[in-house]
Amino acid sequence: MHWTDEALQGLDTSKPVIINDSKTPSGRAHVGALRGVLIHDAAYRTLKERGVDAHYRFGCDDYDPVDEIPFGQGEIWRQHLGKPLCNAPAPPGSSATDMADHFISEFWSVFADLGVKCEFYRMRDIYRSGKFNEAIDRILRAAPTVRRIYKEVSNSDRPDNWYPFQTICENCGRIGTTEVTDYDGKEVTYECRPDLVEWARGCGHRGKVSPFDGRGKMPWKLEWVAKWATFPVAVEGAGEDHNTKGGSRDVAAHCLRAIYGLEPPLNIPYGFVLVGGAKMSSSRGVGVAARDVANFLPPEILRFLMLRTPPRRQANFEPTYEQLVKVFNELDRAHYKAYHDPKFNADEKRTYHLCEVVPEGDFFDCEFGLVLALVQMPHLDVIREFEKIKGSSLTDVELAHLTRRIRAAQMFLENYATPEERMQLQQTLPASAAELTPAQRGFLHTLAGLLDSAEWKGEALQSLVFDAARMTPIEQPRAFAALYRVFFDKTAGPKAGNLLAFLDRAWVKKRLMEVPLDQVEFWRATAEPAEKIAQWLADNAAAVASKSVTTREAGAVAPGVAVAEVLVTMTDGKRHVKRLLVESGGAEGAKRAAAGL
Numbered sequence: 001m002h003w004t005d006e007a008l009q010g011l012d013t014s015k016p017v018i019i020n021d022s023k024t025p026s027g028r029a030h031v032g033a034l035r036g037v038l039i040h041d042a043a044y045r046t047l048k049e050r051g052v053d054a055h056y057r058f059g060c061d062d063y064d065p066v067d068e069i070p071f072g073q074g075e076i077w078r079q080h081l082g083k084p085l086c087n088a089p090a091p092p093g094s095s096a097t098d099m100a101d102h103f104i105s106e107f108w109s110v111f112a113d114l115g116v117k118c119e120f121y122r123m124r125d126i127y128r129s130g131k132f133n134e135a136i137d138r139i140l141r142a143a144p145t146v147r148r149i150y151k152e153v154s155n156s157d158r159p160d161n162w163y164p165f166q167t168i169c170e171n172c173g174r175i176g177t178t179e180v181t182d183y184d185g186k187e188v189t190y191e192c193r194p195d196l197v198e199w200a201r202g203c204g205h206r207g208k209v210s211p212f213d214g215r216g217k218m219p220w221k222l223e224w225v226a227k228w229a230t231f232p233v234a235v236e237g238a239g240e241d242h243n244t245k246g247g248s249r250d251v252a253a254h255c256l257r258a259i260y261g262l263e264p265p266l267n268i269p270y271g272f273v274l275v276g277g278a279k280m281s282s283s284r285g286v287g288v289a290a291r292d293v294a295n296f297l298p299p300e301i302l303r304f305l306m307l308r309t310p311p312r313r314q315a316n317f318e319p320t321y322e323q324l325v326k327v328f329n330e331l332d333r334a335h336y337k338a339y340h341d342p343k344f345n346a347d348e349k350r351t352y353h354l355c356e357v358v359p360e361g362d363f364f365d366c367e368f369g370l371v372l373a374l375v376q377m378p379h380l381d382v383i384r385e386f387e388k389i390k391g392s393s394l395t396d397v398e399l400a401h402l403t404r405r406i407r408a409a410q411m412f413l414e415n416y417a418t419p420e421e422r423m424q425l426q427q428t429l430p431a432s433a434a435e436l437t438p439a440q441r442g443f444l445h446t447l448a449g450l451l452d453s454a455e456w457k458g459e460a461l462q463s464l465v466f467d468a469a470r471m472t473p474i475e476q477p478r479a480f481a482a483l484y485r486v487f488f489d490k491t492a493g494p495k496a497g498n499l500l501a502f503l504d505r506a507w508v509k510k511r512l513m514e515v516p517l518d519q520v521e522f523w524r525a526t527a528e529p530a531e532k533i534a535q536w537l538a539d540n541a542a543a544v545a546s547k548s549v550t551t552r553e554a555g556a557v558a559p560g561v562a563v564a565e566v567l568v569t570m571t572d573g574k575r576h577v578k579r580l581l582v583e584s585g586g587a588e589g590a591k592r593a594a595a596g597l
Contacts, residue, residue: 002347003310004046004354007268011234013052019044020233020265022059022123025085025103027070031293031302031317032273034110036237038306039270041116042354043235056118057231058111062086062100063123063217065166065176067199070103082174082200084217086124100124110294114303115357123223128214135226136211139164139218140183142259146222149254154246163188167209167216169202175216177202186210224252229260237268237311271314273306288319296411298404303355304331321372321421324412325494328368328405331355335365364390366402369494372409376423377502382406385502389458423488425503429514430489440482441515442522443472447483448512456505462497471567471577472526486511520558527581533566533597536578545571549597551590560584564594 011017021040023033040056047054062085069077073091077099080088085100096102100122108120126132139146143163150156163180169192177196182189188211192202209215218226227233242248253264275288294302296319305327309315334352337344339362353359366386374382386402387393394402413422436444447468454464469479481491483500493499500508537544546569554561562585566578580597582589 002350004042004350007237007311008043008046008235008266011047011266013047013050016053016055017047017234018231019047019054019056019235020059020227020231021057021236022061022227023104023107024061024064025100025107026064026066026068027073028103028289028291029107029110031288031290032275033107034114034290034302035270035273035306035315036239037111037116038114038303039237039268039311040235041114041118042307043237043268044118045354056116058108058118058120059126059227060100060104060120060122061220061223062098062104063127063175064220065174065200066099067176067197082172082176082197082202084124084168084175086122087168087173106289106291110290113294113357114299123217124214127217130213131230132218132226133212135230136165136218137185138259139222139225139255140188140211141185142255143183145258146255149251149258153251153254164219164222165211165216166190166219167211169205170207170209171205172203174200174202176200178216180211180216183211188216221248221252222255224248225256225259228252228256228265229262232262233265235268236265237270240269240271240312240314243267243269268311270311271309274314274316275318288317293317296415297408298401299357300355301327301331301408303357304351307354308351319412319416321412321417324408325369325372332365332367335362360397363395363397363401366398366405367494367498368405368409370498371402371405372412373423373488373494373499374502375406375409376413377425380502388501389498420490423490423493426487426489429486429511432489433486433515436482436485436515437478438518438521438525439472439474440478441517442526443468443474443479444482444486444512444515445517446472448509451505451509451512454505456501458495458498458501460497461500462495465496465500467575471575473577473579474526486515520554520561523554523561523563523579523581527563527579530580530593530597533578533580537566537568537597540568540570543570543572545569549591549594551587551594553587553590560586560589562586562590564590564597566594566597 019040021036023029037058044054044056064085066077066081066083066085066088069075076091077088086098088099090096090098090102094102096105111118140163146164147158147162150158161181163183165180165188166175166178167180167188167190168175169178172192174192177200178190178192179196180188180190187208189208190206192205194202194204196202217223228236238249249267256262256264305317306315334348338349338352371382374380374385383394383399383402447465450464450468454461465479465483466476469476472479480496483496484490484493487499548567550565550567552563552565560583562582564580566580568576568578570576580590580594582593585592
């Protein structure tokens with residue numbers, strides 16, 4: 001069962017289903033804030049696919065107080081600490097109406113990029129319009145019940161004169177420093193306390209005021225209760241920090257049952273998004289802003305990062321070369337299998353389709369690792385090179401995807417890549433080539449010898465590289481590492497066959513042959529005992545199409561040293577070389593040693 005189906009089990013779909021989520025715009029929203037957005041969107045899409053009358057609402061909690069200075073913003077809001085976010089000014093140069101509007105507008109702009117369709121609302125409008133008046137009255141009258149639940153569920157003591165409401169101080173305009181101590185059914189009695197919180201100082205004013213029509217707000221646990229009952233909400237998940245026993249969600253659920261006699265919305269608990277293993281925080285500047293990441297990564301990749309991991313597990317985002325190439329490749333594999341593999345796991349297929357911004361069907365994917373390499377080769381036209389690989393012009397959909405990947409590659413190189421992660425075609429043989437082993441050197445020379453007759457296309461050259469590795473023989477990772485070393489002074493990179501196809505054949509062969517090779521050292525490094533070769537031939541006898549033996553002598557550099565090379569062609573066309581070394585006896589000795597093979 002896919003996690004969306006599991007999460008929505010037991011939901012009553014006989015009436016309209018409202019899915020709710022919200023965000024406090026106290027700073028630039030980090031990319032981790034998109035986890036809840038996209039999990040709720042996946043639930044919404046799943047319900048819509050079933051034909052359910054579902055609505056996804058996303059709120060701006062802009063009546064929350066300014067309780068900290070956003071990271072990197074200096075002191076412009078210090079005098080506004082404690083005021084509602086929507087009553088604090090926008091930063092200089094912003095076109096927003098206020099602080100909350102400034103930050104939420106940027107965050108909401110990401111939704112359109114990601115294909116998230118929801119109805120936006122602002123808590124200032126909910127409170128000021130009177131939509132919460134009934135809830136405010138009911139919850140204030142139930143203050144003793146709320147105090148009891150706080151104690152029983154979360155072991156949090158509240159004095160007998162504590163009421164679940166904070167009014168906006170008539171004198172200083174702060175909401176985070178006020179404490180309500182009485183309610184007579186029409187007005188609340190309050191004090192703006194200088195010592196109520198550490199992050200803001202109240203003015204000391206005391207007064208009585210109506211709690212209705214936007215003159216204050218409920219604590220957010222009770223605000224949750226008001227939303228759930230008033231809208232009403234059928235589905236609302238929360239992060240793992242709110243879902244602990246006795247935590248915020250637990251308290252709100254108990255209050256809803258006690259005050260309204262209603263069951264809480266279906267919950268979809270979800271884990272944090274980490275950056276390199278660290279939890280993100282807008283206030284501390286940990287993580288990357290959602291808008292910046294949405295500018296960087298294609299939307300389907302960002303959706304995939306958030307949705308491929310089941311909600312209860314933490315997701316990790318790390319903009320390194322290795323991690324980026326991996327996630328692009330994983331999505332590309334899922335895309336291919338979704339349209340070409342009838343045995344593709346149904347849950348993984350569902351995840352892929354949930355990651356689409358809009359359904360686009362089957363199309364040619366441009367490998368991101370290759371895009372990264374090509375944008376670092378200014379003499380090449382990236383689009384034209386991928387059209388060569390595809391064998392035809394790119395469609396509008398393919399061109400749009402490639403354009404986004406080119407932008408992502410350029411932004412990665414400009415903003416995130418370490419010097420080691422950048423690739424630059426080396427115009428001369430790198431000094432680090434001296435570190436190559438005899439087997440790696442022999443592999444490069446073997447490959448050079450196969451190039452003259454090779455079809456100069458990516459897939460054909462990729463197959464040739466594998467062939468050369470088997471004919472060396474050498475482990476494939478070490479073979480590819482040798483290639484990246486001599487061309488890019490790296491040990492890893494995108495598909496080697498495609499890279500070679502972008503380069504001139506003669507130049508490639510010349511570079512491979514520039515690597516010094518001690519033939520005898522190479523033979524000694526890759527030779528095997530006759531018994532081992534014989535056993536391999538016996539084990540693979542059914543798959544052998546042909547076999548031939550060639551002997552070679554070292555000559556004057558090592559008199560008497562020779563090898564017998566067994567070239568084995570398999571029924572699938574793959575070629576292997578098994579090498580038998582004799583230290584004396586020359587070619588005749590090698591022939592005698594190989595006679596039984």
